Amino acid sequence: MTESKPYSLSVKAVILDDSGRCLLLRRAGGSTHFPGCWEWPGGKLDPGESFSAGLEREVLEECGLNLELTGLAGAMEFDMPRARVVALCMEARAGGGALRLSDEHEDAAWVSLSRLKKHKLPGPQRAFMLDYAARKSTTS
Amino acid sequence: MTESKPYSLSVKAVILDDSGRCLLLRRAGGSTHFPGCWEWPGGKLDPGESFSAGLEREVLEECGLNLELTGLAGAMEFDMPRARVVALCMEARAGGGALRLSDEHEDAAWVSLSRLKKHKLPGPQRAFMLDYAARKSTTS
Numbered sequence: 001m002t003e004s005k006p007y008s009l010s011v012k013a014v015i016l017d018d019s020g021r022c023l024l025l026r027r028a029g030g031s032t033h034f035p036g037c038w039e040w041p042g043g044k045l046d047p048g049e050s051f052s053a054g055l056e057r058e059v060l061e062e063c064g065l066n067l068e069l070t071g072l073a074g075a076m077e078f079d080m081p082r083a084r085v086v087a088l089c090m091e092a093r094a095g096g097g098a099l100r101l102s103d104e105h106e107d108a109a110w111v112s113l114s115r116l117k118k119h120k121l122p123g124p125q126r127a128f129m130l131d132y133a134a135r136k137s138t139t140s
Numbered sequence: 141m142t143e144s145k146p147y148s149l150s151v152k153a154v155i156l157d158d159s160g161r162c163l164l165l166r167r168a169g170g171s172t173h174f175p176g177c178w179e180w181p182g183g184k185l186d187p188g189e190s191f192s193a194g195l196e197r198e199v200l201e202e203c204g205l206n207l208e209l210t211g212l213a214g215a216m217e218f219d220m221p222r223a224r225v226v227a228l229c230m231e232a233r234a235g236g237g238a239l240r241l242s243d244e245h246e247d248a249a250w251v252s253l254s255r256l257k258k259h260k261l262p263g264p265q266r267a268f269m270l271d272y273a274a275r276k277s278t279t280s
Contacts, residue, residue, distance in 0.1 A: 007192040007209055009228075048188040051226070052147040069147055072226055075215035086191070086212055088149075088228060 008083035011055040012042030013092045014073045014132070015065065017110055023094075024119060025063060026107035033080070034122040038109070040089065040129070055090060063108060064100030068093045073132055078124030087125070089132070113137055148223035151195040152182030153232045154213045154272070155205065157250055163234075164259060165203060166247035173220070174262040178249070180229065180269070195230060203248060204240035208233045213272055218264030227265070229272070253277055 015023040024038040041062045045054035056067045073089035099108055111119065113133035121129055155163040164178040181202045185194035196207045213229040239248055251259065253273035261269055 007190075007230075009191045050147075051149045072215055072217040075212055075228060077212040086228065086230075088215060088226065090147075090226075 010087040012040045012089045021110040025105040037122045038119040065097040066095040068095040076128035145224045150227040152180045152229045161250040165245040177262045178259040205237040206235040208235040216268035
C-alpha cells in the first residue's frame with residue numbers, strides 16, 4: 001500500500017574529485033536503517049529550506065565539507081517505513097573544509113564509480129547508484 | 141557561467157489517463173518563456189511548502205484537477221535567465237476536479253506518449269520529455 005504513504009523529499013550529493021571518484025560515507029553500525037552501508041551524503045530538508053541550502057547544510061553536518069553544486073545526477077524513489085522517499089541527487093565538488101564525520105557515519109572513502117558495486121550499498125538505492133555509475137562512465 | 145546562477149527547484153506532474161496519455165497544457169501566446177509550447181503542468185514551490193503539496197497546488201491552479209501522485213517520472217535540469225532549474229517530475233493520476241485553465245495556458249490536450257514529439261515542446265525540456273516517453277513505452 002505505497003499509495004497511502006506520504007511522499008518525502010531527500011537530497012543527496014555525489015561529490016566527485018578530480019579523478020572522478022565519489023565520496024561514500026559508511027553508516028554507523030547502530031543505525032536503524034542500512035547499518036554499515038555505504039551511501040552518498042545528504043538527508044531531509046528542514047521546513048522552509050531550499051533544496052540546495054538543505055543539501056549544503058546536510059553535507060557540512062555529515063562530513064565537514066563545503067559544497068559546490070555542479071549539476072543534476074538524477075532522482076530515485078524508494079519505500080521507507082513511514083514515507084515514500086524521492087531523493088534528488090546532485091553532482092558536486094568539495095569547495096573546502098576538512099573531512100570530519102558526525103555520529104551518523106563511521107567511515108568515509110573516495111571510490112571510483114567502477115568500484116561502487118563492490119561496496120555494500122543501501123538496498124533500495126543500489127540500482128540507482130550503479131545505474132548512475134554506468135551512465136557516467138559512458139559519458140565522461 | 142551557469143555555475144554562478146542559483147539553483148531553483150520546480151515540480152511537474154505527468155498526469156496519465158487510463159489509456160496512458162498524458163495531459164499537456166499549451167502556454168499562452170503572451171508568455172515570456174516558451175509561448176505556445178505544450179508542457180506538463182507544475183511550477184515552483186512556495187516557501188516552506190513540501191514538494192508534493194506544492195505540486196498539488198500548482199496543478200489545481202493551472203488546470204483544476206486534484207492530483208494523486210503515483211511515482212517518480214524523473215528529473216531534468218535546464219538554464220533559465222536567472223536560475224539553473226532542477227525540475228522534479230512525478231507521475232500522477234487525476235483524482236477528480238474538472239479541467240479548467242488559468243490565464244497561463246490557452247489549451248489542453250491528452251496526448252499519447254508516442255505523439256509527444258509531434259508537439260512544440262519547451263526547448264530545454266524536450267529531450268527529457270521524449271526520453272521519458274521512450275522509456276515509458278518500453279516498460280509498460
